[in-house]
Amino acid sequence: MFGGATSIRRSSQSRARPTVDVAEHAHKRRLLKTCFTEKSVRAASGFIIKHVDRWNEILAQMAEENHNSSNNLSEGEKGWSPPINFSESVDSLVFDIMGDLSFGRSFDIKEPGSGGDNPLKVIPHTIASYMRFYYPLCRAPLLPLLLWLKPRGLDRVFGMLTPPAVRQYNAFVYDNITRRIQLHREQQKEKPDLQQRQDMFHFLCEARDPDTDLPAYTDTDLRAESSLLIVAGSDTTSISLSGLFFYLTGDPAHLRKLTDEIRTTFPDGSADDIVHGPKLLGCQYLAACIDEGMRLTPTGPSELPHEVLPGGIVIEGEYYPAGTIVSTCPWADSRNEAVHEGRDACAFRPERWIVDPAGTGVTAESVARLRSNFHPFATGPGSCLGKNLAMMEIMIIVARTLHRLDVRRAPGSTLGGEGPGLGWGAENERQMQLEDAYVALRQGPEVQFQRRVV
Numbered sequence: 482m483f484g485g486a487t488s489i490r491r492s493s494q495s496r497a498r499p500t501v502d503v504a505e506h507a508h509k510r511r512l513l514k515t516c517f518t519e520k521s522v523r524a525a526s527g528f529i530i531k532h533v534d535r536w537n538e539i540l541a542q543m544a545e546e547n548h549n550s551s552n553n554l555s556e557g558e559k560g561w562s563p564p565i566n567f568s569e570s571v572d573s574l575v576f577d578i579m580g581d582l583s584f585g586r587s588f589d590i591k592e593p594g595s596g597g598d599n600p601l602k603v604i605p606h607t608i609a610s611y612m613r614f615y616y617p618l619c620r621a622p623l624l625p626l627l628l629w630l631k632p633r634g635l636d637r638v639f640g641m642l643t644p645p646a647v648r649q650y651n652a653f654v655y656d657n658i659t660r661r662i663q664l665h666r667e668q669q670k671e672k673p674d675l676q677q678r679q680d681m682f683h684f685l686c687e688a689r690d691p692d693t694d695l696p697a698y699t700d701t702d703l704r705a706e707s708s709l710l711i712v713a714g715s716d717t718t719s720i721s722l723s724g725l726f727f728y729l730t731g732d733p734a735h736l737r738k739l740t741d742e743i744r745t746t747f748p749d750g751s752a753d754d755i756v757h758g759p760k761l762l763g764c765q766y767l768a769a770c771i772d773e774g775m776r777l778t779p780t781g782p783s784e785l786p787h788e789v790l791p792g793g794i795v796i797e798g799e800y801y802p803a804g805t806i807v808s809t810c811p812w813a814d815s816r817n818e819a820v821h822e823g824r825d826a827c828a829f830r831p832e833r834w835i836v837d838p839a840g841t842g843v844t845a846e847s848v849a850r851l852r853s854n855f856h857p858f859a860t861g862p863g864s865c866l867g868k869n870l871a872m873m874e875i876m877i878i879v880a881r882t883l884h885r886l887d888v889r890r891a892p893g894s895t896l897g898g899e900g901p902g903l904g905w906g907a908e909n910e911r912q913m914q915l916e917d918a919y920v921a922l923r924q925g926p927e928v929q930f931q932r933r934v935v
C-alpha cells in the first residue's frame with residue numbers, strides 16, 4: 482500500500498522499540514537480527530516445550546481435582562475442569578516463556594496458588610490497566626506538550642503513580658538480568674568450553690556487530706534489549722492464541738478437524754513427538770487456523786502510526802507531505818469484503834487459506850490475494866523480528882495442548898464475544914471483542930479442559 486519503504490518511519494508511538502531515528506533503528510535492527518536465526522529459534526523450542534508441558538499438566542490436574550472434589554457434578558460436567566478464562570491462563574504461560582527466554586528465569590505466573598504466593602501474578606493485569614491509562618494520552622493532540630514535560634517533572638509524577646506490582650516486576654527483571662550478565666561473564670572466563678544455556682539472552686550476549694566484529698551489546702544494551710523482547714513477544718503471542726481459541730471453541734466442527742489433524746499426524750498417543758520441524762510445519766490445517774485466528778484478532782487492532790519523512794510520499798495517487806502521520810487499520814483491513822470476494826470476511830473459515838478448487842472452490846489466486854492483504858507481523862524495515870519464533874511457539878502450544886487435552890467453550894459462556902444489545906459494531910456474538918489500547922485488550926473465551934478421551 483505504501484510507496485517507497487524509506488519514505489516513512491514509525492512514529493514514537495511504536496510498540497516494540499523506542500528508536501525513531503531511521504539510521505539508528507536500521508543499525509539496531511541489524512544487530513538484533515543476529516539473535517533470530519534458525520539456530521536460536523530451534524534452541525528456544527526446548528524451553529517453550531518445557532513450559533507448555535507444565536501448563537498442560539496444570540490444566541489436566543484442574544480437571545481431575547474438579548472431578549474428585551465435587552459430588553454433585555452433572556453428567557455433562559464430569560471430567561471437565563472448572564471454566565477457565567483462557568486469556569488469563571495463556572497470558573501466564575506466555576509471560577513465563579518470555580522471562581525464561583529473555584533472561585533465564587520464569588516468572589512462574591502460571592503455577593497454581595494465589596497472588597500472595599507470587600506478587601508477579603498480577604503483572605499481565607497491571608500492564609493492561611497501564612495501557613488503558615496511557616494509550617489515550619499517546620493519542621491525544623497534547624502529546625507534543627506531554628513529551629516536552631516528560632524530562633521536566635512529568636516522568637517523576639508518572640514514577641510516583643507506578644503501582645507496587647510494576648515496581649516489583651521492574652526489580653525482578655533488573656535483578657535477573659544482572660545475575661545473568663554476571664553468570665555469562667564468569668562462565669566465559671572460567672569455563673569457556675562449557676555449553677551455555679542457549680536462550681535468547683545467550684544469543685544477545687554472543688551477538689557481534691557485523692561492521693566491527695566486536696560484541697554487539699554493552700551491559701546497558703543487554704538490559705534494554707532483553708526487557709524489550711519480553712514486551713514485544715508476550716502480549717502479541719497471547720492475544721493471537723486467545724483469538725484462535727475463541728473462534729475454535731465457538732465452532733466445534735473446525736475444532737474437531739484441527740484436533741484430528743494433530744492427533745493423526747502424531748498418532749502414537751504421546752505429544753512428545755511434537756517438536757519444531759517439518760512434521761509440525763506440514764500441518765496444513767493448523768497453519769490455516771492460526772492465520773485465520775490472527776486475521777480476525779489483530780494484536781494491535783488500530784493503526785500503527787507512521788511518519789512521512791522529508792520529501793513526502795505518494796500513497797494510492799495522493800501526495801502526503803513530510804510529518805504527516807499515515808497508517809492503515811488492521812481490524813478493518815482484514816475484514817475488507819472486496820478482498821474476500823463477499824465470502825463473509827467476518828467468519829472464521831480456515832479453509833479460505835487452503836487451495837482446493839475442486840472441493841471448497843478456493844483457488845491459488847484467491848489465497849494469493851488474501852496473503853497480499855495479510856500482515857500480522859507488519860512489513861518493511863520495522864516488521865517483526867520474532868515472527869519465526871512466534872509461529873513456532875504458537876504451533877507447539879496449540880498442537881501439544883490439543884493432542885493431550887479436549888477443550889470446549891464453557892456451556893452458556895459468552896465471555897469475550899459480542900452480542901445483541903452491545904451497540905453498533907458489537908452485535909455479532911461470534912466475533913471476539915477487542916479493546917484498542919495499542920495492543921488488543923480482551924477477555925475470554927471461558928473454556929474447559931479434560932484429558933483427551935480418545
Ligand code: HEM
Binds near residue numbers: 714858859862863
Ligand atoms: C503472534 C505474535 C507476534 C505478532 C503478531 C507480532 C507483531 C509485530 C508487529 C506488528 C511489529 C511491528 C510493530 C510496530 O511497528 O510498532 C513487531 C515488531 C517486533 N517484534 Fe513482534 N510480534 C509477535 C511476536 C514477537 C516475538 C515472540 C518476538 C520476540 C521474542 C517479537 C519481537 C519483535 C521485535 C524485536 C520487533 C521490533 C522490530 C523492529 O523494530 O525493527 N515479536 N511485531
